[in-house]
Amino acid sequence: MSHFDFLSGRRPPTYAAQAMVATSHPLATAVGLAVLSEGGNAVDAAIAASAVQAVVDPLMTGIGGDCFALYAPAGGPVRALNGSGRAPAAATIQALQAAGLTDHIPQTSPHAVTIPGAIAAWCRLHADLGCLPLARLFAPAITYARNGYPVTPRVAQDWAEAAALIAGDPHAAALFLPGGQPPAAGARHAQPLLADRLEEVAAQGPAAFYQGQTAARMVAHLRALGGLHSEEDFAEATDGAEWVTPISATYRGFEVHECPPNGQGLAALLILKILEGFDMAGLSQADRVHVEAEATKLAYHHRDALLGDPDHCPGLAEALLSDAAIAALRARIDMTRALPPALWDEPPHRDTIYLCVVDGQGNAISFINSIFHGFGSGRLDPATGVLFQSRGAAFRLIPGHPNAIGPRKRPMHTIIPGMVTQGGRVVMPFGVMGGQYQATGHAAFLSAVIDRGLTLQQAMDEPRSFATDGVLQVEPTMPADVCAELERRGHVLKHLEGPTGGAQAIRIDTMTGLLEGGSDSRKDGMALGW
Numbered sequence: 386m387s388h389f390d391f392l393s394g395r396r397p398p399t400y401a402a403q404a405m406v407a408t409s410h411p412l413a414t415a416v417g418l419a420v421l422s423e424g425g426n427a428v429d430a431a432i433a434a435s436a437v438q439a440v441v442d443p444l445m446t447g448i449g450g451d452c453f454a455l456y457a458p459a460g461g462p463v464r465a466l467n468g469s470g471r472a473p474a475a476a477t478i479q480a481l482q483a484a485g486l487t488d489h490i491p492q493t494s495p496h497a498v499t500i501p502g503a504i505a506a507w508c509r510l511h512a513d514l515g516c517l518p519l520a521r522l523f524a525p526a527i528t529y530a531r532n533g534y535p536v537t538p539r540v541a542q543d544w545a546e547a548a549a550l551i552a553g554d555p556h557a558a559a560l561f562l563p564g565g566q567p568p569a570a571g572a573r574h575a576q577p578l579l580a581d582r583l584e585e586v587a588a589q590g591p592a593a594f595y596q597g598q599t600a601a602r603m604v605a606h607l608r609a610l611g612g613l614h615s616e617e618d619f620a621e622a623t624d625g626a627e628w629v630t631p632i633s634a635t636y637r638g639f640e641v642h643e644c645p646p647n648g649q650g651l652a653a654l655l656i657l658k659i660l661e662g663f664d665m666a667g668l669s670q671a672d673r674v675h676v677e678a679e680a681t682k683l684a685y686h687h688r689d690a691l692l693g694d695p696d697h698c699p700g701l702a703e704a705l706l707s708d709a710a711i712a713a714l715r716a717r718i719d720m721t722r723a724l725p726p727a728l729w730d731e732p733p734h735r736d737t738i739y740l741c742v743v744d745g746q747g748n749a750i751s752f753i754n755s756i757f758h759g760f761g762s763g764r765l766d767p768a769t770g771v772l773f774q775s776r777g778a779a780f781r782l783i784p785g786h787p788n789a790i791g792p793r794k795r796p797m798h799t800i801i802p803g804m805v806t807q808g809g810r811v812v813m814p815f816g817v818m819g820g821q822y823q824a825t826g827h828a829a830f831l832s833a834v835i836d837r838g839l840t841l842q843q844a845m846d847e848p849r850s851f852a853t854d855g856v857l858q859v860e861p862t863m864p865a866d867v868c869a870e871l872e873r874r875g876h877v878l879k880h881l882e883g884p885t886g887g888a889q890a891i892r893i894d895t896m897t898g899l900l901e902g903g904s905d906s907r908k909d910g911m912a913l914g915w
């Protein structure tokens with residue numbers, strides 16, 4: 386029998402028999418559960434919950450951002466939806482150089498704003514798989530946007546940390562710094578213009594956002610900031626969300642599914658396949674952190690060099706997930722010392738909310754929506770109330786690079802929903818938020834659950850580490866003796882003051898149908914079901 390420490394302050398897992406929703410915000414979880422109770426399916430609940438979070442968690446997500454999803458119908462194959470936006474048709478390296486950008490695209494630059502893909506993704510999911518009217522699904526979000534919502538503790542903390550960014554744009558500051566200050570936990574905040582946008586989409590579909598007056602106003606504002614956007618760019622995005630074939634890899638007898646490039650799910654699969662060659666259950670904590678760090682450095686090195694718009698890196702997943710590539714990468718790990726990453730020679734060199742739902746029919750969706758950085762680009766259109774994402778900041782300004790900015794290209798994306806199956810049956814939709822950390826988070830979470838038999842909540846609550854930018858970031862809860870051993874092996878540790886990322890997951894017992902849910906204690910949300 387499992388032992389739960391009820392004095393630790395950590396929540397136990399959630400169990401339910403019929404259906405479950407797990408999100409990072411309590412209002413979103415409640416709305417998703419209500420939709421399921423009214424006969425909505427997993428897709429309906431995910432859309433409704435995401436719409437609420439676009440209102441009540443504005444620094445993490447919004448209709449000015451992008452969306453990816455993995456959908457697994459009961460007894461059917463996993464499908465992937467790419468709802469990421471594209472660069473304007475006029476966006477070229479030469480055009481950005483003429484605008485004074487030579488090294489990178491700053492977060493607050495209008496050139497960091499790609500055409501938002503979220504609304505197109507929500508509407509494609511609803512048209513193909515939803516059953517309740519869109520007006521019903523958006524109703525709670527519209528109410529919160531128009532009449533106000535209470536700011537939750539974690540949202541308030543992150544909001545305060547982003548105050549300087551918000552202050553840099555007068556329109557964002559007017560909305561998000563009422564009285565010149567970020568709202569405190571429990572304060573009431575409203576976004577009435579966002580309510581108008583959701584009402585328009587509910588009544589008229591995606592064209593209400595991508596065409597006509599709303600699109601014209603967004604384009605006018607972006608161009609006034611120096612952007613290259615056009616009304617044609619927005620109009621072409623109306624039906625821009627695409628169903629694509631997932632990529633996958635086996636891990637200890639399970640099949641792990643990710644969205645293909647331009648998402649970084651490939652990096653998560655690379656890390657997992659490298660870890661599969663080690664006895665992760667028998668290793669010490671220091672050894673596990675070391676292996677995960679070394680695998681991360683190898684996977685992210687390949688991601689940064691090779692991954693971009695799928696049209697510009699064909700065959701990449703197949704090449705990097707081959708037995709030869711994995712064996713070569715795994716062999717580069719030295720258990721006694723940290724090493725710099727190196728590319729495998731054979732392939733040609735060519736911040737976010739996550740939620741998941743399992744409904745009463747056994748359909749599952751893994752769903753992620755993001756504006757990239759906290760408050761995205763920090764640029765808000767005062768005429769429409771749309772806060773724009775900063776996803777274009779991920780583009781490179783290197784000619785010939787697969788992730789170089791170009792007309793109508795999609796940038797490399799950090800947001801990645803995950804799905805686990807076994808024997809063709811869904812086992813678990815899961816996801817880990819946290820910007821660049823997400824691929825590492827996927828691998829670490831799955832290894833904790835599969836290799837060491839932790840509950841979903843236990844796996845989420847473990848101390849996190851992330852090898853990035855030449856250092857190994859560790860949360861404050863990482864034991865001191867583990868940190869000392871990692872430093873002895875040559876890792877340069879960066880001790881974080883706060884938490885890294887957040888996660889949600891729902892595990893389905895394929896024998897009994899029991900649902901186990903987890904929602905990261907680092908966030909405000911929860912998993913609920915019945």
